[in-house]
Amino acid sequence: MSNGRFILLACLVGVALVGASTFVTNEYYVFAAYFVLQYVVLATAWNILGGYVGYVNFGTTAFLAIGLYSAAALNKWLDLPIPVLIPIAGVLCGAVGLAMGYLTIRLRGVYFTIATLALSVVVQTFITNWDYVGGSRGIYIMRPSEIPVFGTYVAYLFFLMTVLAVAAVVTARVIERSTFGFGLAAIRDDETAAAASGVPVLRLKLIAAAISGALMGMAGAPLPFYLTYVEPTSSFSLAYTVNSVAMPLVGGTTSWLGPVIGAVLLGTMQQAMTVLISSSVNLLVVGVLLVIFVIAAPNGILGLIRSIRGKKPDPETNPLAAMLVAEKRSSQ
Amino acid sequence: MGLYAGLLLDSIVSGVLVGGFYAAMAVGISIAFGMLGISNIAHPALILLGSFIAYVLNSRFGWDPILVGVLATVPFYFLGALLYTAYEFAFERRGTQLIRGLAFFFGLLFITEVGLQLIFGVDYRLVEAPYIGPSYNIGPVSLPVRMLIPFLASVLLLIGLQLFFTRTFTGRAIMAVAQDKFALQLMGAAPVRIKRIAFGISTATASLAGAFLIILQPVEPSMGRDYIGRIFAICVLGGIGSLPGTFIAAVIVGVAESITATFYGPSWSPAIAFGFLLIALVVRPAGLFGRA
Numbered sequence: 001m002s003n004g005r006f007i008l009l010a011c012l013v014g015v016a017l018v019g020a021s022t023f024v025t026n027e028y029y030v031f032a033a034y035f036v037l038q039y040v041v042l043a044t045a046w047n048i049l050g051g052y053v054g055y056v057n058f059g060t061t062a063f064l065a066i067g068l069y070s071a072a073a074l075n076k077w078l079d080l081p082i083p084v085l086i087p088i089a090g091v092l093c094g095a096v097g098l099a100m101g102y103l104t105i106r107l108r109g110v111y112f113t114i115a116t117l118a119l120s121v122v123v124q125t126f127i128t129n130w131d132y133v134g135g136s137r138g139i140y141i142m143r144p145s146e147i148p149v150f151g152t153y154v155a156y157l158f159f160l161m162t163v164l165a166v167a168a169v170v171t172a173r174v175i176e177r178s179t180f181g182f183g184l185a186a187i188r189d190d191e192t193a194a195a196a197s198g199v200p201v202l203r204l205k206l207i208a209a210a211i212s213g214a215l216m217g218m219a220g221a222p223l224p225f226y227l228t229y230v231e232p233t234s235s236f237s238l239a240y241t242v243n244s245v246a247m248p249l250v251g252g253t254t255s256w257l258g259p260v261i262g263a264v265l266l267g268t269m270q271q272a273m274t275v276l277i278s279s280s281v282n283l284l285v286v287g288v289l290l291v292i293f294v295i296a297a298p299n300g301i302l303g304l305i306r307s308i309r310g311k312k313p314d315p316e317t318n319p320l321a322a323m324l325v326a327e328k329r330s331s332q
Numbered sequence: 333m334g335l336y337a338g339l340l341l342d343s344i345v346s347g348v349l350v351g352g353f354y355a356a357m358a359v360g361i362s363i364a365f366g367m368l369g370i371s372n373i374a375h376p377a378l379i380l381l382g383s384f385i386a387y388v389l390n391s392r393f394g395w396d397p398i399l400v401g402v403l404a405t406v407p408f409y410f411l412g413a414l415l416y417t418a419y420e421f422a423f424e425r426r427g428t429q430l431i432r433g434l435a436f437f438f439g440l441l442f443i444t445e446v447g448l449q450l451i452f453g454v455d456y457r458l459v460e461a462p463y464i465g466p467s468y469n470i471g472p473v474s475l476p477v478r479m480l481i482p483f484l485a486s487v488l489l490l491i492g493l494q495l496f497f498t499r500t501f502t503g504r505a506i507m508a509v510a511q512d513k514f515a516l517q518l519m520g521a522a523p524v525r526i527k528r529i530a531f532g533i534s535t536a537t538a539s540l541a542g543a544f545l546i547i548l549q550p551v552e553p554s555m556g557r558d559y560i561g562r563i564f565a566i567c568v569l570g571g572i573g574s575l576p577g578t579f580i581a582a583v584i585v586g587v588a589e590s591i592t593a594t595f596y597g598p599s600w601s602p603a604i605a606f607g608f609l610l611i612a613l614v615v616r617p618a619g620l621f622g623r624a
Contacts, residue, residue, distance in 0.1 A: 118565070122606040
């Protein structure tokens with residue numbers, strides 16, 4: 001499928017989602033769907049660096065919180081609307097991703113991982129000490145009860161998150177099928193060999209880190225309006241980090257579809273379990289699923305499906321195979 | 333002596349004491365990450381597990397927390413050996429240890445933390461022992477016994493481990509496996525078995541560090557997370573795999589944090605270790621005592 005047709009299809013799915021949500025009378029379901037879509041964005045964003053390049057980011061919480069708090073602060077200061085806050089959060093978090101990458105990514109991947117894990121502790125320290133956004137006491141966000149065109153504010157937030165999810169998935173898929181994406185896959189498979197074959201390793205990794213961080217920050221920008229009250233402890237819940245790692249790994253990390261499958265599956269399961277049992281139990285389940293999947297099904301659900309079908313690597317879904325096919329064609 | 337100088341001296345001393353304890357926390361990572369190349373980020377959660385074992389046996393039967401820490405090294409050793417066996421089988425053999433191995437330990441961190449939370453809740457827990465209350469005072473410097481004991485015990489632990497790694501056959505084999513797995517194989521030692529022993533020892537130190545932690549301060553299950561940055565900062569700063577380096581780096585981080593807490597407020601100290609980590613990664617990734 002060409003990029004153009006994929007984008008059209010993704011937009012149609014988005015329109016259908018928003019359209020369907022207007023028929024839902026119980027607002028709780030719209031909230032639950034928002035939660036799942038937020039994880040589609042986070043899992044897809046994580047996968048651009050984690051799945052395509054093989055650099056594991058354990059700092060999703062930090063990026064999400066930077067997006068969240070920059071939106072909360074700018075809303076308090078200038079009363080900016082969310083569609084303006086989202087790109088600002090994106091630029092900020094893209095810059096943080098770039099800086100983080102620049103400082104650590106040149107070393108072995110593990111150092112990047114540890115630095116991102118420590119980053120969330122530092123961001124939390126700064127926000128806890130930042131009085132303008134309430135410090136450790138937290139901050140209330142006023143939102144209008146009604147908004148033109150959309151009616152309720154929840155419908156408006158759901159629309160924005162759908163747009164973000166469509167944009168994230170389209171970005172991931174376009175990257176996957178581009179020379180940029182093939183370069184990333186080459187780095188993942190063998191960094192030294194990639195560098196030797198002329199792939200600009202450092203530059204590609206940094207761009208991937210920036211895009212990944214920016215998408216995570218954008219997912220965080222509408223969150224204060226969704227929660228209406230934010231404070232550091234719950235904003236820095238490790239749940240965001242563990243979910244955004246577990247979802248792509250459970251779904252499958254080599255293609256854009258894996259994180260979407262993982263996010264929809266685990267996200268829906270968590271919403272159901274939070275209502276039926278408790279939120280700490282569902283996080284325990286996510287942890288267990290993560291461990292089981294990395295041991296027993298290293299290529300996730302997509303990998304399981306492929307092995308059941310007994311398919312060989314297919315150029316459509318495997319960037320490396322596609323690169324080899326392209327090379328063969330050009331040399332003939 | 334002026335008030336300011338007294339305050340500074342006191343914070344340096346308490347920083348050194350806390351730093352010694354940080355070394356006990358970091359030594360397990362230094363062995364796993366530095367010598368074996370296994371990035372066990374679940375280590376801080378295992379330390380918390382050690383703290384809660386000490387808490388349970390102390391509050392139920394009145395056992396001494398350090399004694400519990402020492403006794404628990406045995407089950408922790410076997411837990412570590414078991415973890416390494418699973419890790420070796422699932423990741424090292426397939427060569428996928430980087431991304432999936434990290435996710436594996438991250439999942440383990442999460443399971444331990446949420447599991448402890450489900451059992452013990454989010455309240456702070458503490459232990460009782462005769463040495464937790466008293467404190468010596470030398471001029472402006474106070475030496476609380478609950479800080480002195482973990483410090484001295486950590487120093488003993490590090491000296492013991494250093495002797496083990498430099499003087500015994502198994503210890504030398506572990507150092508060798510870190511440097512050249514294939515050469516070791518040629519000498520007739522089995523790398524997987526050696527690494528299993530080393531990872532067992534690394535995990536066993538978590539039970540001791542956990543006991544020291546709960547003597548030093550009350551604990552709650554998610555606390556381990558705050559220590560991740562600190563522990564890795566110490567390991568990287570000290571030079572991956574060097575135990576004397578780990579100790580010196582732990583004291584440096586401890587003193588820096590203590591001075592920050594005294595003069596700028598304790599809410600800023602978590603950012604210190606991260607600053608050190610970033611500086612170390614940028615300026616000298618091999619660490620103060622590492623092989624460059």
